[in-house]
Amino acid sequence: MVKTAKSGEPTITRHLTPERTDCPHCGGPMRADDANPRTVHTLAGITRLHLTVRRCHQYGCVARRRPYRPEAGGASVLPRHEFGLDVIALIGALRYTEHRSIPEIRAHLVGRGVTIAERTVTNLLDRYDELLAVALADDRRLRTLLGRQGRVLLGVDGWQPDVGHEVLWVIRDCLSGEILLAESLLSARHQDLGELLAAVKAACPVPVAGIVSDGQASIRKAVAAVFPDTPYQRCPFHFLREAARPIYEADRHAKKELQKTVRGVRGIERTAEGRTDPAADVIRGYCSAVRSALTDDGRPPVEASGLRLHDRLTAIHESLGRAEEKGGFRPNSGSGKASSTGGLEATLDLWLPVRTAFAWVHQAAHILGLEAPPGTVIRAKLGGLLGAMRRHRKAAGERAKGVDHFVKVSRRYWPGLFACYDTPDLPRTNNDLEQAFGSHRYHERRATGRKGASPALVLRGSARLVAGLATRRQKVTAADLAGANPAQWKQLRAALEERRQRRVERKRFRRDPQGYLKDLEIKLNQLSLPA
Structure with a gap:
């Protein structure tokens, strides 16, 4: 949205003069040649700045006629910008601490008397990212x-x-x-x-x-x-996730086969619909337990969702069996026992190898999670576990290849798994x-x-990520933004703009490949022409 409202008249007037009156190069006096007026929108109101510019007029001075502007000018507004640094700081705070969208930020500023367009808010947010990243x-x-x-x-x-x-x-x-x-x-x-x-x-x-x-x-x-x-410490979480991948995939496969065989839950639920007797409540309760078990997924590498499903269905089956022994529900009463029994029996051969392999994974996670012992003790414990896995790999049955993969990945990660135990304050993971x-x-x-x-997360991430994390950690003021080095800010802004242009070129090629290539051919032919 473009700015359609006319800016108001200045309500505040400030006269700024350079603190230095002598030339820093030759030591001669600097005369106040002219005043550079500027209108700046700040949170306090529309401000009219009168900047006195001094110049050295001594012949032979290397800085002769070079303008020397007030130092306080850069503490309130950026060069060739209409809005003050306090407005930019507020935009950054609204964005990163209150999660406001661009239209919401504009509405907030308009409510505070700052006439601004949405596109300008976007541009000033970019300036906030750049200035804060440079200052930090x-x-x-x-x-x-x-x-x-x-x-x-x-x-x-x-x-x-x-x-x-x-x-x-x-x-x-x-x-x-x-x-x-x-x-x-x-x-x-x-x-x-x-x-x-x-x-x-x-x-x-x-x-x-x-x-x-x-x-x-x-x-x-x-x-x-x-x-x-x-x-050098390598994250044990990533190590376990990569090493246990075949074992986790075997668990997922067994879970999928078990889910295929667990059928009839919806049919049992229909038998209890519209009923208010206690038996119907019990039926609905068992069906809810089965549904909860089917939809509960674990997170790799330590949590095995298949084993969890198998254990919970087994617990449901045993609970129904105990109720049947005491004279409660019968299998034909619609309690859900038959729907889980067939699946457990059909997939019985899949679970023993997976359970054995995952027991080793849990032992490795437990060993790496110890804090008190030094690295030599952890190294010896994990080495002993890997040796036992190699010796007893046949106990994993069809999942023996997964055990071999775990040992192979362990050898690759081995040099970097124990530095955190011998180096004070070194994190165990990179989480x-x-x-x-x-x-x-x-x-x-x-x-x-x-x-x-958003594509901008990487395109402008070198500034945006730094600014976003810092703003949520501490309050940023206009003085913090004014502390950014102007030369470094211009350099960062030029690098980000060049990266943006490369992204624009890729987008242009996707839209019109032939036209894009034709323009490049014209430029290439022009280079071959004589000067």
Whole structure:
């Protein structure tokens, strides 16, 4: 929506003058040549700024006739912008702490007397992301913060909501929670990630005491190249999820076969519809138990939804059997015993191998979850379990290949599973960083109403993710935004704009491939013409 209302007249007038009156280069006096008037919309009202500009007129000075503007001007408004930094700070707070949509933010600002268009709100939200990201990445601030800690523990992870597009790599300090680097790359190669890790290593004023990440191959190779002697912890959750995948798939297959055989629940429910006697209530209760068991899914890698379904149906079957022995319901009374009995008997051979294999998975999860013992004890316990799995793999029957896969993946993850037990404060998993990704994605969907992830999460993620997480953690004011380095802000804004242009080009090609290629041919032919 464009701005249709006419801006009001200024109600506040401010005169700003440079604090310095002598030239910083030659020391000569600087004259007040002219005043640059500006109209700025702030939360206090429409403000008329009269900026006095000074210049040095000494012959031979390298800064002769160079304008020197008031320092306070940059603390209230950005160059060539109509709205003050306090308005930008309010837009960011409404977006990331109250999850307001763009129309809701505009309505809130209009209610406070700020005449603004929806497109302008979107643009100012981008400025908020950029300014706050630059302010938080200030070298002096990070050096002071990390210097108090004396060390850093890095968490590394990549985020790619859209397959085939950019990957947002984030390197975060696990002790302070500060994001040290966030950069979108077109690939997940370990060479590119190694450059990011090398940049963090060079800029870090204190030693890197440990690193934690998932088991992605590119991250492992990059860490090995840049931090060969640093303790490196690989997330045991990702390890168990990858190692137990065949076993979990076997559990899902057995569950599917069991669900196929459990039939007739709806027919039994119909026999109790419209009845109010106690027997009907009991029938409905057993049918609800069966439905609840059928629809309860577990989460890999430790929770086995198939075994859970089997155990619950077995409990229902035994409960009905006990009631039958005491003279209660008979199988032909519609109690649900017959519907579960056939399924349990038909799939009996599937469950023993799965139960044996999952018992080993649970033991591995229990060993890795211990906190008190040192890494040598955990290493010995897990090594003993893997040895027992190799010796008794035949006990898993048809799932012996799944046990072999578990042992194979364990060997690959082995060097990075025990660093957290010997390095103080090093997290066991990288779930905190992944939860930060999920939290931002949830808040983004809540504010925009999108069902899927927004492309801007990666396109502008290097600024938006940092700003969103920081805003929910602390209150951001106009003074915080004014502390951003102007040169770094322009550099970040140019990089984000270049990335956006690349995305626009890909969209143009999808819309009109022939026209897009024809334009490129014309440009290529023009390059071959003589100057």
